[in-house]
Amino acid sequence: MPQLRSGVRRGRRPTATAPLRDTDKGKAARKKATGRTAGKGTARKRNNNVVSGNKDIEVVVVEDGAERNDDAALTGVALVKVGNNNTRVEEVGEEVAEKMDECDSGGRGSDKGLGADDEGSTAPVPERVQVGGSPAYRVEKKLGKGGFGQVYVGRRINSPNPNERTGPGAVEVALKFEHRSSKGCNYGPPYEWQVYSALGGSHGIPRVHYKGRQNDYYIMVMDMLGPSLWDVWNNNSHTMSIEMVACIAIEAISILEKLHSRGYVHGDVKPENFLLGPPGTPDEKKLFLVDLGLAVRWRDNSTGLHVDYDQRPDVFRGTVRYASAHAHLGRTGSRRDDLESLAYTLIFLLRGRLPWQGYQGDNKGFLVCKKKMSTSPEALCCLCPAPFRQFVEYVVNLKFDEGPNYAKCISLFDGIVGPNPDLRPINTEGAQKLICQVGRKRARLMMDDDNEEEEDWQPKKKVRMGMPATQWISVYNARRPMKQRYHYNVADVRLDQHIVKGNADGLYISSVASCSNLWALIMDAGTGFSAQVYELSPNFLPKDWIMEQWEKSYYISAIAGANNGSSLVVMSKGTQYLQQSYKVSESFPFKWINKKWREGFYVTAMATAGTRWAIVMSRGTGFSDQVVELDFLYPSEGIHRRWEAGYRITSTAATSDQTALVLSIPRRRPSDETQETLRTSAFPSVHVKEKWAKNLYIASVCYGRTVS
């Protein structure tokens, strides 16, 4: 069954006259299109000589194998040819990730990445510390080291009360050192200080008593805590009882609820960042969450509104093993991400391993995210009690701005732990308070005859199922009635005859796609082109041919690639483009796109061949802004959010792993901005006709990954 996506409609509908259209059988048009004939450079494969001297053309060609081809990972090199002569080498892609898991083989501290090379991690820390009006401390044993700082025991020198255990006068404190040259201190004191000022001492967050700079180090004096959950798991032969993990779930959810209620998301939830209180003290069964260096606001402080949705596929924040799939994909962090990371933390503690451990190399983040998306909650939680699966299912299906039902999540695990809170291996006091609060609120709601609390726990459409599927994605725009024609399952040898016939009928190719090494071809009378050429090539893409056509002032208007590596490139005259570049890459080249955006280029065509991507970017497009939605499944939520913000899909492409949609804001808005999308297993031949009947015409089509 096709899955109909409701589209957006803005502005007036034009007064409809019956649209003119052909069928896939290549029938003659019922009426000749508006007097246009195939232009002077008639749409045929041609081999004219190169005309030199066109200074407006910039060519960016990254040939297969000419670079590391891994834009998503680190730096690559692109050959940039300006005009006909000057070739220079350009660095493309900069390191954007803030913290990454560099070695995922397990082991404490080994999965914390950036910052390890900072001067701060090698320069010796002072032997004596006194900052911000604090007492003087002697620096003792090292407690831990992360990507940003190092944490040591601080022992008060000349303590008036040697029994003072906590608070500003405590004999023993934790000292977190960050070198002034470390990545987190580029603009002064570590960002984490601000977050601790806002959150320190709130339920489950340790208190910071003093902070200040001493010589080269920024130093934070905080409550001394005990082992992390990773330490406990590691010291217990890599196991943890179900009851212990269920208690951790209960208390961790209540800590996150409190942190979220203050407008923040933590951004790096993992076993290493949950610490117990110091052993042998009344807090030894109490859970704390540390490391607020990646915390961000999900709620704007001044407006009180949820922050805006965005996706920057080159930005990764967090730890690879536990990061949410949305974090991998560079989506703005929100409450759902902390809960997804908590779910992975719990499963890790319970099962001792996550299915995406062990990947290495430059594209590790990609492989881990792909595995996360294709692992169903059932597979992830097999052998775990049902509440764990229910929790995973709930959190991976949360929407960007959805308020999680924390109390309901806690109640899932409540049945696993013993009834007497005093006998539980982890103190669940905070969660008890939350459940009581919610209970009181619910009682009030029930008196008001309002059952809102329960609504968000109703079964909803599951987004992540763990079952990969490939489909056709077709995009339809409202247009004045016009002639449009499609062909699909077209073998190489049949292409020419369809194109010649279309041209004779006044049609030009507007989109191309490929499925199973057969081509799909959309031709219509609404392109505005005056001439068109095309090339069917065994290469992805045919560089020499493209450069020849560029010299003759043709610009790439549509591209498609087949699994066998061949490509179909369509170049046209009459586009509004002024300059064009393209890049072929092994992974989606978001860094390159980002760089070209800054130079005034916009994506105007995309294609894939197997796992490779080709992106064409042009100047003079008439777009005022552009964004990318990239996902391991059809990014339905992202598209709806972009639609609401005024974007419309302008290019699509998909591999068998990922779908990419480029959405743009046109400088001149059409009177009817209706756009709809459709996902179908077979080419949507019947559906296209239904769309035509509503004056909706195919604007873009591709075949690839839609379901995970």
Ligand SMILES: Nc1ncnc2c1ncn2[C@@H]1O[C@H](COP(=O)(O)OP(=O)(O)OP(=O)(O)O)[C@@H](O)[C@H]1O
């Ligand atoms: N208050 C504390 N008491 C005891 N140990 C602590 C305390 N704070 C941190 N630690 C230890 O130091 C380690 C590193 O601390 P933290 O996570 O804050 O540093 P980081 O550099 O920000 O780490 P990351 O790379 O995870 O961001 C923790 O995993 C923990 O073992």
